[in-house]
Amino acid sequence: MDGNGRWATQRGLSRSDGHRQGAEALKKVIKECSQLGIKVVSVYAFSCENWSKRPKAEIKFLFSLITQFVKKEMKDYVKSGYRVRFSGDLSQLPKATQNAINKVIEASKNNDGLIVNIALNYGSRQEIVKAVNTILQSGIREIDEQMLEDCLYTAGLPELDLVVRSSGEKRLSNFMLWQCSYSELIFLDKYWPDFDEKTVEDILKEYSNRDRRFGGIS
Secondary structure, eight states: OHHHHHHHHHHTOOHHHHHHHHHHHHHHHHHHHHHHTOOOOEEEEEEETOOOOSHHHHHHHHHHHHHHHIIHHHHHHHTTTTTTEEEEEESOOOOHHHHHHHHHHHHHTTSSSSEEEEEEEOHHEEEEEEEEHHHHHHHOSOOOOHHHHHHHHTSSSSOSSSEEEOOTTOOOOOOSSTTTOOOOEEEOOOOOOOHHHHHHHHHHHHHHEEEEEEESOO
């Protein structure tokens, strides 16, 4: 979910205003995905690299916003039947954020609607290294793909069909590198706060025209 700060700067607003609007865009996108019958949506909220590459004041505000979003908005997710998951090293997050996350995970664990997976303090390289070390610590010395997948943060979720990058950036930025090996990629110039229901529909129209061969013949 990229471009909150730039969206705000273009409008003479603070970066915090951009993050607030980004949270509003997330609500619109999640609701539309659910209504269209999509089964799983993963969103990249905060990367491992953000700790050192963002101002401390902005990081503090971001986690305050995330905590409030989890406490308030995700109550509606639970009521709507969504199951909420988080991918990343949650142990490094502020305690208030961890507590809010644990409560919404517990409250939604038996829901069978849309799975909303939030990548928080996440990095794909770090995820793969962690998975390998987990396997090695068990005493296994020969690893296959299924073993590794079972130790990823996304264990039990399907591989990604589609990766969408906002704000004109054309890179994956350490996002689910293992899971997206056969994903379709869409790069949009639109900043994340401008994403809405029509954006989702346009993305799916583009996706429906892709020929997914998975190494085979059309």
